[in-house]
Amino acid sequence: MAEFEHSIRCTITNRSDYPIDFVWENAQDMEHIGFLHRNTNFDFSIVDLEPDLSNKFLYQSLSYLVKRKMLGFLPLNTFGHRKIISKYELWQVEYCPFLGISTFLRSTLKANSKNPDHTDMIDYVEIFTPSIYKYFGPIFTWSLKRHARKQCLEDEPFRMRRKELYDRNLNIPPSILQKTIWEKVTNNYLAHKKQENLDT
Numbered sequence: 557m558a559e560f561e562h563s564i565r566c567t568i569t570n571r572s573d574y575p576i577d578f579v580w581e582n583a584q585d586m587e588h589i590g591f592l593h594r595n596t597n598f599d600f601s602i603v604d605l606e607p608d609l610s611n612k613f614l615y616q617s618l619s620y621l622v623k624r625k626m627l628g629f630l631p632l633n634t635f636g637h638r639k640i641i642s643k644y645e646l647w648q649v650e651y652c653p654f655l656g657i658s659t660f661l662r663s664t665l666k667a668n669s670k671n672p673d674h675t676d677m678i679d680y681v682e683i684f685t686p687s688i689y690k691y692f693g694p695i696f697t698w699s700l701k702r703h704a705r706k707q708c709l710e711d712e713p714f715r716m717r718r719k720e721l722y723d724r725n726l727n728i729p730p731s732i733l734q735k736t737i738w739e740k741v742t743n744n745y746l747a748h749k750k751q752e753n754l755d756t
């Protein structure tokens with residue numbers, strides 16, 4: 557990070573009423589952002605992903621574009637990259653060119669100590685902003701906490717449904733549904749190459 561940038565750290569904790577494996581499945585899945593989290597996002601697309609060859613996780617790493625809905629209406633395009641570090645832990649970096657803000661996130665899950673069937677979601681966040689925003693730290697922190705709380709509440713029906721299906725022995729493994737931007741670009745490129753070969 558450039559020296560002129562200002563850094564803000566915060567920890568965001570949310571709770572789910574569902575067991576950790578349902579929360580973990582939901583945490584890995586990002587495609588639902590564009591559907592389930594329409595209050596805080598306009599759109600989501602995967603740029604490219606690295607599959608997990610061990611088949612333990614939905615992917616190993618993933619880059620994405622998401623159009624955030626700031627303050628409920630303002631579209632902010634952000635570019636992000638995330639890696640699954642281990643079971644129940646994701647690391648992620650996002651950059652918003654319009655604001656010049658980067659966000660580093662270490663997202664962890666733990667079974668709740670009092671009720672192990674519930675899950676604590678603990679996010680360690682560091683926000684890097686141009687120094688011009690250095691007095692706006694509390695607003696960024698408030699906005700991030702609000703965003704995380706809203707998404708957590710919206711995710712609860714998703715986890716409830718997955719648990720219901722699991723309890724009925726319908727445990728369909730999650731999968732990536734959309735074609736990545738990289739696949740689309742590659743297909744276009746290959747089609748052009750094929751046409752060029754036919755023309756010569």
Ligand SMILES: [Fe+2]
Pocket residue numbers: 582588589592593707711
């Ligand atoms: Fe979600």
